[in-house]
Amino acid sequence: MSAPAFESLFRAAGVTGWLYATDIDTGHEVGRGADEPLPTASMYKVALLIALCRQAEAGVLDLAARVTVTAADRVTGPTGLSAMLDDVTISLRDLAYLMIAVSDNTSADKLLALVGFDAVNGMLAEFGLKDTRVVQGAGEMNASMGRDAGHAWPFVDPDDIARLSALDPARANCSTPREMARLFAMIWRDEAASPESCAWxxxxxxxxxxxxxxxxxxxxxxxxxxxKTGTLPTLRCESGVVEYPDGARYAVSVFTRSFSTALIQPRADAVIGTAARMAVDHLRR
Amino acid sequence: MLIVDLVRHLRYFVVVAEELHFGNAAIRLGMAQPPLSQRIKRLEEELGVRLFDRSARQVRLTEEGRLLLGEAREIVSRVERLHELARQGRGTVLRVGVPPDLGPTVLAALVAAFRESSPEVRLAPAEIWTADQVTALAEGAIDVGLVRHPVTAPGLRFGQVLVQTQGVLLAEGDPLTGVGEVHLADLAGRELLMPPKEGEPGWHAEVLAECRGHNFVPAQVHEGAGLGMVLAGAAVAFGPRVELPGLAWRPLLGSPIASRVSTAWRAVTAAGADFSAVAVRTLKESAGMSDEVAAPVRRVSRRPGMLA
Known part of the structure; x- marks a missing residue:
C-alpha cells in the first residue's frame, strides 16, 4: 500500500519533517527524506554512549570509575549536573545515565573528553554510517550559537537562526533519519557492542x-x-525504538524544522510521535 | 456413481450454482474448497456435461448447467424431505444451544457439518446466551451447549476450549478507520455494545476489566446482539473479522480481547460427542478459532513519568 501522508501531517503541525522507520527484525521500512543529512543536536549522545561502552569493553575505560565534576567542567544546560551548583563525584555510567535520561550537557562533555572524537567517529565509520559524525560537544554547540548570533540565549530572531552553524549539517554534528534508526537497531540487535552493554x-x-x-x-x-531527543532553535527531533506487545520492534527517527521560531510548540513536539505511529502502523499492515 | 453419492454431488452443484463462488459455497457446505471443486468436476464427468464456466474471473453456469439446475433442486429437496420424514419416524433429536451472536454463516456451517457426520440425528439448534444455556442444560431443555468462558456450574463438563481473537467494529465514518490497528485506549469517548450482561456475565466482566486496564472506560455499555448501534455510529463492538456494508473492522493492538468457547454438557451421549467434535472442526474452519494457548502475560512498559 502507498506510504502514509507524512507531508500533510508535518505541514499541519507547522514543520518540515524527515523520517525513517524500520522493523528491526524483518527490515521492512518506510521513510520520507530518510537520507537527508541533518543536524542531530543532542542525539549525538547516542553515538557517544555506544563508543563509551566499547571503550569499557576494550579495557580503555572503567564505567564504575568515579570522576569529580567541578564548576570548571560545567557547561550550559537546563538539566542534570548542568543545572546544579556544587561539585559532584560520580561514576562514568551514571554520567551516561544523566546524559541520556535528561540530556545533561555537562555529563556529555565530561564523557566526550574521556572517549574522544576519534573513537566516536572511528566507530561510526566502522559501522558504515557515512553521513553520521560528531565534531562538537554540547559546550561548543552552545558557544557557537552565541558567537553566530552575536548575543546570548534566547535565539528567536529568524535572521539569527539562519546564521547558526549548529543547524548546518556541514559544520555541526550530523546524521540522517536512516542512520540514526540504524544506530538504535544495532543496540536492540546486540550489534553495537557486547550483548551485556547493549542491554544496559x-x-x-x-x-x-x-x-x-x-x-x-x-x-x-x-x-x-x-x-533520545535533540533540540535546537527550530530543530526538534527524536530517534528511538518502539516495542509492541506482540514482540515486534521498530527503530524510528524523526527530524523536524519548524516554520515558527517560537521555542514552545507542543504541536511540533507531538507530530514526532504522530508521524512515528503512522509509520509503525504502516509497517504493521 | 451410487445414488446416495449422486444426490450429495447434486446438492454441491445446487449450492455452487446459488453462490456462483466456490469459496462461499464451500463455507456454506462446511467443507474446504479444493474437495468441492473436485466433486463438481466428478459430477460433470458423471453427467458428461460442463456445468460451470470457470474460464472467466467469476464462476458462471453453462447453458447445460442452467437447464439441469431445476431438476437437481427438485431431486435434492425430495431426498432431504425423505430423510426428514425418516428422521422424525426414528425420533433422534439433538437439542443444542448456541450463542445468538455466533453469526449466521457459522451456525449454518455447524448445522451442515453435523448433518454430514451424523445424518441419522436431527439437530435442533436454539440461540441462547451462555447463562441461559447453563440453566437449560441443568433442566434438560438442551443436550449440548456452546458456551463462552469463563463459566462454571456444578456437574457441567466442557469440550475443548477454542479461542477467537477479536477486533473492533466501527462505523465506516469513524476517524479510527484510518489506522490499520486500533488500541483499546484509542476507543476513549466511545460507547460500547456488548451481549446482554445477564446472558454473558463472565464475558462482560472479563471484557470490561480488560478495557478499563487499557484506558477505555465506556461512558455507556449498550446490550444487544444486533449491530445497529455500531452502524449508527453510536457505539463500537468487539467481534471477529467481518465484512458488512457501512461497518469497518480493525484488529486490536496487542490482541487484548479474546473470546473462549467450548461445548458443554451434563450427560454424555454419542450424538453429543459427535456434535462436540464437529463443533471444534467447524469453528476452526468457519469462525477463525484456534486451540487455546496460555494467554500472554500482559507486559506493562516502564516510563519515567509513571512514578515521577
Missing part, C-alpha cells in the same frame, strides 16, 4: 524522561518507547 544501553535509553515527542504517539501501557 537499552535500559538507559528506556529511562529517558521526555514524554512529549516519540512516546506521545504511543500512549499505551503495553507499548514501550525508548529514545
Amino acid at each position: 544501553m537499552r535500559t538507559v535509553l528506556n529511562m529517558q524522561v521526555w514524554p512529549h515527542r516519540l512516546a506521545s504517539g504511543f500512549p499505551y501501557d503495553d507499548v514501550a518507547v525508548s529514545g
Whole structure:
C-alpha cells in the first residue's frame, strides 16, 4: 500500500519533517527524506554512549570509575549536573545515565573528553554510517550559537537562526533519519557492542524522561518507547525504538524544522510521535 | 456413481450454482474448497456435461448447467424431505444451544457439518446466551451447549476450549478507520455494545476489566446482539473479522480481547460427542478459532513519568 501522508501531517503541525522507520527484525521500512543529512543536536549522545561502552569493553575505560565534576567542567544546560551548583563525584555510567535520561550537557562533555572524537567517529565509520559524525560537544554547540548570533540565549530572531552553524549539517554534528534508526537497531540487535552493554544501553535509553515527542504517539501501557531527543532553535527531533506487545520492534527517527521560531510548540513536539505511529502502523499492515 | 453419492454431488452443484463462488459455497457446505471443486468436476464427468464456466474471473453456469439446475433442486429437496420424514419416524433429536451472536454463516456451517457426520440425528439448534444455556442444560431443555468462558456450574463438563481473537467494529465514518490497528485506549469517548450482561456475565466482566486496564472506560455499555448501534455510529463492538456494508473492522493492538468457547454438557451421549467434535472442526474452519494457548502475560512498559 502507498506510504502514509507524512507531508500533510508535518505541514499541519507547522514543520518540515524527515523520517525513517524500520522493523528491526524483518527490515521492512518506510521513510520520507530518510537520507537527508541533518543536524542531530543532542542525539549525538547516542553515538557517544555506544563508543563509551566499547571503550569499557576494550579495557580503555572503567564505567564504575568515579570522576569529580567541578564548576570548571560545567557547561550550559537546563538539566542534570548542568543545572546544579556544587561539585559532584560520580561514576562514568551514571554520567551516561544523566546524559541520556535528561540530556545533561555537562555529563556529555565530561564523557566526550574521556572517549574522544576519534573513537566516536572511528566507530561510526566502522559501522558504515557515512553521513553520521560528531565534531562538537554540547559546550561548543552552545558557544557557537552565541558567537553566530552575536548575543546570548534566547535565539528567536529568524535572521539569527539562519546564521547558526549548529543547524548546518556541514559544520555541526550530523546524521540522517536512516542512520540514526540504524544506530538504535544495532543496540536492540546486540550489534553495537557486547550483548551485556547493549542491554544496559537499552535500559538507559528506556529511562529517558521526555514524554512529549516519540512516546506521545504511543500512549499505551503495553507499548514501550525508548529514545533520545535533540533540540535546537527550530530543530526538534527524536530517534528511538518502539516495542509492541506482540514482540515486534521498530527503530524510528524523526527530524523536524519548524516554520515558527517560537521555542514552545507542543504541536511540533507531538507530530514526532504522530508521524512515528503512522509509520509503525504502516509497517504493521 | 451410487445414488446416495449422486444426490450429495447434486446438492454441491445446487449450492455452487446459488453462490456462483466456490469459496462461499464451500463455507456454506462446511467443507474446504479444493474437495468441492473436485466433486463438481466428478459430477460433470458423471453427467458428461460442463456445468460451470470457470474460464472467466467469476464462476458462471453453462447453458447445460442452467437447464439441469431445476431438476437437481427438485431431486435434492425430495431426498432431504425423505430423510426428514425418516428422521422424525426414528425420533433422534439433538437439542443444542448456541450463542445468538455466533453469526449466521457459522451456525449454518455447524448445522451442515453435523448433518454430514451424523445424518441419522436431527439437530435442533436454539440461540441462547451462555447463562441461559447453563440453566437449560441443568433442566434438560438442551443436550449440548456452546458456551463462552469463563463459566462454571456444578456437574457441567466442557469440550475443548477454542479461542477467537477479536477486533473492533466501527462505523465506516469513524476517524479510527484510518489506522490499520486500533488500541483499546484509542476507543476513549466511545460507547460500547456488548451481549446482554445477564446472558454473558463472565464475558462482560472479563471484557470490561480488560478495557478499563487499557484506558477505555465506556461512558455507556449498550446490550444487544444486533449491530445497529455500531452502524449508527453510536457505539463500537468487539467481534471477529467481518465484512458488512457501512461497518469497518480493525484488529486490536496487542490482541487484548479474546473470546473462549467450548461445548458443554451434563450427560454424555454419542450424538453429543459427535456434535462436540464437529463443533471444534467447524469453528476452526468457519469462525477463525484456534486451540487455546496460555494467554500472554500482559507486559506493562516502564516510563519515567509513571512514578515521577
